[in-house]
Amino acid sequence: MPYQATISHPNLAPNSARPSVNPQLFIEEAQIDIQWEVLGEDAEDRAIPELNDLSDSVVAGTTLLDFTAVPSPTVRAGISLSMLFADRVATIAAKAGDGPDDWLESYTSSLSKLGFSVSGKASVHSHFRKNGLLLHRAIIPFLTVAFGGDTVGPAIVGVLTNLQSKDAKSSWIKLFEQETRRFGVQELHFGAASSDDVITTIRYGIARLQIEARDTGVLFCKLTDAEAVFESVTTTMTVDNELLKSNEPRLRARLERLIRSFICQATIC
Numbered sequence: 001m002p003y004q005a006t007i008s009h010p011n012l013a014p015n016s017a018r019p020s021v022n023p024q025l026f027i028e029e030a031q032i033d034i035q036w037e038v039l040g041e042d043a044e045d046r047a048i049p050e051l052n053d054l055s056d057s058v059v060a061g062t063t064l065l066d067f068t069a070v071p072s073p074t075v076r077a078g079i080s081l082s083m084l085f086a087d088r089v090a091t092i093a094a095k096a097g098d099g100p101d102d103w104l105e106s107y108t109s110s111l112s113k114l115g116f117s118v119s120g121k122a123s124v125h126s127h128f129r130k131n132g133l134l135l136h137r138a139i140i141p142f143l144t145v146a147f148g149g150d151t152v153g154p155a156i157v158g159v160l161t162n163l164q165s166k167d168a169k170s171s172w173i174k175l176f177e178q179e180t181r182r183f184g185v186q187e188l189h190f191g192a193a194s195s196d197d198v199i200t201t202i203r204y205g206i207a208r209l210q211i212e213a214r215d216t217g218v219l220f221c222k223l224t225d226a227e228a229v230f231e232s233v234t235t236t237m238t239v240d241n242e243l244l245k246s247n248e249p250r251l252r253a254r255l256e257r258l259i260r261s262f263i264c265q266a267t268i269c
Contacts (some may be wrong), residue, residue, distance in 0.1 A: 023149075023243065026113040027250045032088040032258070033211045049263045051077040051252065054209030056155040057266040059172045062107075062189045063204075064266060066153040069194035079193055079200065081251035086110035087179075098231050100183045104233065115243040121235045128228045136160045136219040139207060143190055144183050146205025146234045153192035153203070157264055160219075168217050172264040177217045185259030187213050197236055206233040225249060 049058075056068045060080040067076045090106035108118050128138045140160055147153045165171060180186045188207045193200055208231040211218055221227075252259075 009062065021113045023114050023247055024250060026084070026110075027247060027254060030085075030089050030110070030113075031092050032085065032254065041183055045218075048260050049265060051259070051263075054080060055184070055265040055267055057159050059176045059179075059264045059266050060084045060189070061262050063087075063191050064159075064176055064189065065158055066156040066192040068153070068155045070200065072195065072241065074222070074245050074248060075195055075200055075241050076193075076247040078251070079202070079239075080263055081255055082111060082114050082116070082239075082244070082249060083191070084255055084258065085251050086114065087262075088258065095129075098183070100185060100187060103182060104206070106234070111237065114239075114247060116237045116239045118237045119238065121233060124232045126230055126232050128223050131223050131225055131228055133223055134163075135211070135221050135223060136163045137207075138180075142232060143205060146190065146232065147192045147203045152194075153190070156190055156192065163219065165220055168220055171195075172266040173217065173219065175262065175264045176266070177219065181220060185209065188218075195241060200241055200244065202237040202239075204235045204237060207231075208233070218221060225228060 006014050046177070052073045054067065054073065054076045056066065058065045058067065058076070058080055061082050061084040065080065065083070067079075070076050086107050089110040093106050094103055100240070108121075112118060126142070130138070130163075137160065140157055143153060143156065143160075144150045180188055186209045188209070191202045191204045192205075193202045195201070207252075209218070209227065210229070211221060211227050255262075
């Protein structure tokens with residue numbers, strides 16, 4: 001196994017399922033990071049994603065999402081837009097001296113205001129046991145643990161398993177890797193969603209790595225002894241499907257100018 005947890009620091013902090021504020025007012029009034037309206041040289045060339053027909057794997061702002069177990073197109077769109085909105089709110093709220101925990105607290109707080117319930121958070125200091133692996137392969141056992149089993153998040157696992165160096169120029173990889181750079185570390189965010197007729201549950205995992213940016217990109221770097229140590233953060237979120245559907249058109253209206261730059265379908269040709 002290339003992944004091994006070494007020290008665990010659980011920090012369970014259940015939130016109420018009831019939104020702390022009116023989600024509609026929060027969507028209308030929260031500051032979002034408009035200065036990042038265009039991201040990267042190829043942002044103008046990206047196709048505007050069809051939010052009513054998103055694929056099983058999507059990058060929404062910071063997060064690579066797996067929608068294999070979410071059949072509703074509206075729920076998929078609602079999750080993607082909610083996470084993008086929370087990402088932009090947290091980014092514009094960041095202050096000098098903030099670290100990754102401050103950003104994450106702002107991000108999850110924003111999701112809570114949109115009606116998401118965060119049921120717990122656990123931080124673990126871990127290391128990749130088998131050095132020399134490319135990161136996109138080494139991260140898979142971590143995701144299996146974070147998602148709670150090897151049957152959860154199959155689209156993400158498939159995308160990572162089948163990555164080739166030629167895919168490094170894909171729009172979704174450029175977006176995902178640019179969004180990983182935060183507070184002097186590389187933060188890789190992954191979410192696996194599943195829903196029934198009423199509730200959507202998202203298993204969420206973050207890997208914080210002390211890896212410098214390379215020409216080939218962080219997903220394609222080979223791990224060394226110095227880079228094998230990382231911190232993981234895992235949590236579970238739940239949200240009512242009807243609330244997602246209610247929020248979706250308001251989020252779409254506020255994020256209209258950002259969607260091209262910050263939502264991308266993570267498909268491998």
